[in-house]
Amino acid sequence: MQLQDNFKNNFFLRGFASILIGFYFFLLAYAYKYIIDGFLIENHPLGVISPQILEILCIGLAVVFMVFSSLAIFFRAKRKVKKEGSLLWNKQSKNAFKKYFLAVIIGFSALFILKFYGYVDILTPVFLYCYASMLFLLKSKDNNKLYALIGLAILLALYCFIIPSYWYSSFTIMAIAHAAFGLVEKN
Numbered sequence: 001m002q003l004q005d006n007f008k009n010n011f012f013l014r015g016f017a018s019i020l021i022g023f024y025f026f027l028l029a030y031a032y033k034y035i036i037d038g039f040l041i042e043n044h045p046l047g048v049i050s051p052q053i054l055e056i057l058c059i060g061l062a063v064v065f066m067v068f069s070s071l072a073i074f075f076r077a078k079r080k081v082k083k084e085g086s087l088l089w090n091k092q093s094k095n096a097f098k099k100y101f102l103a104v105i106i107g108f109s110a111l112f113i114l115k116f117y118g119y120v121d122i123l124t125p126v127f128l129y130c131y132a133s134m135l136f137l138l139k140s141k142d143n144n145k146l147y148a149l150i151g152l153a154i155l156l157a158l159y160c161f162i163i164p165s166y167w168y169s170s171f172t173i174m175a176i177a178h179a180a181f182g183l184v185e186k187n
Helices: 015-040 051-084 091-116 120-138 146-162 164-184
Strands: none
Touching: 015 051, 015 164, 051 091, 051 120, 091 120, 120 146, 120 164, 146 164
8 A cells, every 4th residue: 555645634632542532531530639629538558749749740740731732632543544545744733733832832831930939820821821832733624623622721721820719620621522512522
């Protein structure tokens, strides 16, 4: 089978990849909740760690979330182009990857800077806003339904900015929205 060069971005969010990302969002929310509750409970093993280590651990979990989410999108694209017999890395895919990677670097740099200066209450809104911008970069021209997830992430970021304790609900809502989006937008 001869591979053909296609002229479209191969990295976009649909189907099982979106369901996986929703599952990862749910795991991220649960892990954060467990760590923070463990930090607040007196006899819990996590109760002995310092707040600075807790903050770094939470940012580390966000990095793991982004790595697994990116891998879900990558392997979905790889399966799709294998079925079509086209190339995975074309000009548009490379440009989309560069923009996505740059957005990830800028987003996590912003999170580290905010953590360094003690603005812990706005880490979740900034994370959700950066996540919305990465979703925007993954948007394909024929799939405008992704605007619903982008708008939801921005709306939840605003809620978390106003009410910082809304972070757990925001992550759970994003998990459910991703899973629903994956079921509606099948391959």
